[in-house]
Amino acid sequence: MTSQHTGEMPAISYNFAYLDEQTKRMIRRAILKAIAIPGYQVPFAAREMPMPYGWGTGGVQVTAAVLGPDDVLKVIDQGADDTTNAVAIRGFFEKTAGVATTTATTEATLIQTRHRIPETKLSENQILVYQVPIPEPLRFLEPRETETRQLHALEEYGLMHVKLYEDIARHGHIATTYAYPVEVAGRYVMDPSPIPKFDNPKMDDCPALQLFGAGREKRIYAIPPYTTVRSLDFEDHPFKVQRFAKPCALCAATGVYLDEVILDDRGGRMFVCSDTDYCNARQAEGHRGEMAAPVSSSGGAVLPHPTPLPHGEREQGDAPSLTLTARGAPEGAGEGPFGAEIAS
Amino acid sequence: MTDQANQALAAADAPLLVSEGLSKNYGARIGCRDVSLDIYPGEVLAVVGESGSGKSTLLGLLSTELAASAGRVSYRMRDGVLRDLASLGAAERRLLMRTDWGLIRQNPADGLRMAVSAGGNVGERLMAVGWRHYGNIRREATDWLGRVEIAADRIDDDPRSFSGGMRQRLQIARNLVTKPRLVFMDEPTGGLDVSVQARLLDLIRGLVSEMGLAVVIVTHDLAVARLLSHRMVVMRHGRVIETGLTDQVLDDPREPYTQLLVSSVLAA
Missing domain, CATH: 3.40.50.300 (P-loop containing nucleotide triphosphate hydrolases)
Structure with missing residues (x-):
């Protein structure tokens, strides 16, 4: 889980990063085209991967194609480094590419993510790879692929606003909270994958390269560094991100995306950072939320991050993350005194 | 004009x-x-x-x-x-x-978006030509529903709940909202x-x-x-x-x- 270099090749020998070189060339060509036309969905010949569709086959292929031996890989799932999907994909690349892995956002050069953008600001020498279940933002409004391609080609995006109109008509406000459609570089409308709309502003003018891979739908798209990304809205109903009433219960962070954790069956709950690395780093710096353990004398009393329950957002046919298991403490961290209680 | x-x-x-x-x-x-x-x-x-x-x-x-x-x-x-x-x-x-132009089809289900509310159906063309103000779109849609004799309180109902005649009138409103020739x-x-x-x-x-x-x-x-x-x-x-x-x-x-x-x- 922590950084380690596996110098020698594993017993079963894979080509570097699992895919053969011709396949990686093909994917790289698609990526280059995607970068050249920001937000445009480039078809590519997605391969079968040794994991089921919906578990990040698209993201894994993009990662495999851009991964180099010197890269440091971080994989997150719903902001967490230690959920099943993240652990499995990280293990996959440790085994097939022997690259260094990390959980620290600042140390990573390549971050594969499902459903979140890290809270820590990304930099120019980083690449963020998104796992995408349904790349077509117009899909639920227009089922015909031939027609949606026409709409993109002719820049006819009135339909996207019909969806937002329906939201306001039904709920009084734009109720889309994830996979919130964006316009990239003033041209293509794009589905940012099911990230919370809270993360949409982070895509705008981002120094890091952002790549999106959809394995089942066989599409790759990209946002080059420093590209304008605008969330669609109405003049009288401007785009707004979610707000949280309280800071993180463990690290007292504000202005971050929080997960709700149910503590018992009597209505007890807590709100904690969805980004585990960010939360742990803040706790290590000594920040304490209202439900965090006091700093113990044995040093490094970083709490095992409790398990978030998905809230408010329905899973979108994408990877089911196993959220009911307790998250283990990062290696080297002391066993939190209340860890078991919090996770139970 | x-x-x-x-x-x-x-x-x-x-x-x-x-x-x-x-x-x-x-x-x-x-x-x-x-x-x-x-x-x-x-x-x-x-x-x-x-x-x-x-x-x-x-x-x-x-x-x-x-x-x-x-x-x-x-x-x-x-x-x-x-x-x-x-x-x-x-x-x-x-x-x-x-x-x-407008195109009114025999079967309103072919010319309407059946899963979208009446207001959204009428407003679609407006949004397609660049209207981006919810209040204005809503006002125009309400006005047009009135002109085709659909009660204003049906604006948020989807056409599946409409009778055949209402659906056809809604289709007409949807087509005429951009004032075609x-x-x-x-x-x-x-x-x-x-x-x-x-x-x-x-x-x-x-x-x-x-x-x-x-x-x-x-x-x-x-x-x-x-x-x-x-x-x-x-x-x-x-x-x-x-x-x-x-x-x-x-x-x-x-x-x-x-x-x-x-x-x-x-x-x-």
């Missing part, structure tokens, strides 16, 4: 839509053969004939939904220039179809009961005269043709066999087939 343009065109007596030698073959079979006709601003033209006579094919050709095997269709743009529709790019043609209607009263038909025809007649619309209406119902249209085209076996003013054709049919058609109606 529109009215001025219409007046200018009417004064110039220039046709809005011109078709020349329009033909369509479905393999060896003939859909439509050598049809030439002009449609003038503010005029309602009825295309009548029995099933399989090529009415719907002709409508498809005129509205560029079908590609012609031979012949061409030209349309006078808002700037007054007559242009061959086949020469327009896809973007231009689609813009034309959602601003200057030319509307194609394919059997708009088909499948509706007689009293609902009468109300719908009344509504269409009112809107057509109020907005100065040019309409091409395909129907097998001569009563609909008599009520709505100024001019008539009778089709048989893909050809136009008789044209003329509606009352002239219906009261004094020249062709034997037209005579048969008129005499087969109980009280047209």
Whole structure:
């Protein structure tokens, strides 16, 4: 889980990063085209991967194609480094590419993510790879692929606003909270994958390269560094991100995306950072939320991050993350005194 | 602007839509053969004939939904220039179809988005031409629902909960909201009961005269043709066999087939 270099090749020998070189060339060509036309969905010949569709086959292929031996890989799932999907994909690349892995956002050069953008600001020498279940933002409004391609080609995006109109008509406000459609570089409308709309502003003018891979739908798209990304809205109903009433219960962070954790069956709950690395780093710096353990004398009393329950957002046919298991403490961290209680 | 343009065109007596030698073959079979006709601003033209006579094919050709095997269709743009529709790019043609034209289908489920509320259905064209203010879109949609006699409190209901007549009226509102100049209607009263038909025809007649619309209406119902249209085209076996003013054709049919058609109606 922590950084380690596996110098020698594993017993079963894979080509570097699992895919053969011709396949990686093909994917790289698609990526280059995607970068050249920001937000445009480039078809590519997605391969079968040794994991089921919906578990990040698209993201894994993009990662495999851009991964180099010197890269440091971080994989997150719903902001967490230690959920099943993240652990499995990280293990996959440790085994097939022997690259260094990390959980620290600042140390990573390549971050594969499902459903979140890290809270820590990304930099120019980083690449963020998104796992995408349904790349077509117009899909639920227009089922015909031939027609949606026409709409993109002719820049006819009135339909996207019909969806937002329906939201306001039904709920009084734009109720889309994830996979919130964006316009990239003033041209293509794009589905940012099911990230919370809270993360949409982070895509705008981002120094890091952002790549999106959809394995089942066989599409790759990209946002080059420093590209304008605008969330669609109405003049009288401007785009707004979610707000949280309280800071993180463990690290007292504000202005971050929080997960709700149910503590018992009597209505007890807590709100904690969805980004585990960010939360742990803040706790290590000594920040304490209202439900965090006091700093113990044995040093490094970083709490095992409790398990978030998905809230408010329905899973979108994408990877089911196993959220009911307790998250283990990062290696080297002391066993939190209340860890078991919090996770139970 | 529109009215001025219409007046200018009417004064110039220039046709809005011109078709020349329009033909369509479905393999060896003939859909439509050598049809030439002009449609003038503010005029309602009825295309009548029995099933399989090529009415719907002709409508498809005129509205560029079908590609012609031979012949061409030209349309006078808002700037007054007559242009061959086949020469327009896809973007231009689609813009034309959602601003200057309307297309009312026989089955409202084909012309509406059934999962989108009535307001969203009416507002779609507005949003497609760049309206980005929710309040304004809502106001315009409410206004149009009123004009087609749909209660304002139904604005957030989706068309699945509407009766057949309401759906058809909603389809009309959805098409007319961008104030088109030319509307194609394919059997708009088909499948509706007689009293609902009468109300719908009344509504269409009112809107057509109020907005100065040019309409091409395909129907097998001569009563609909008599009520709505100024001019008539009778089709048989893909050809136009008789044209003329509606009352002239219906009261004094020249062709034997037209005579048969008129005499087969109980009280047209």
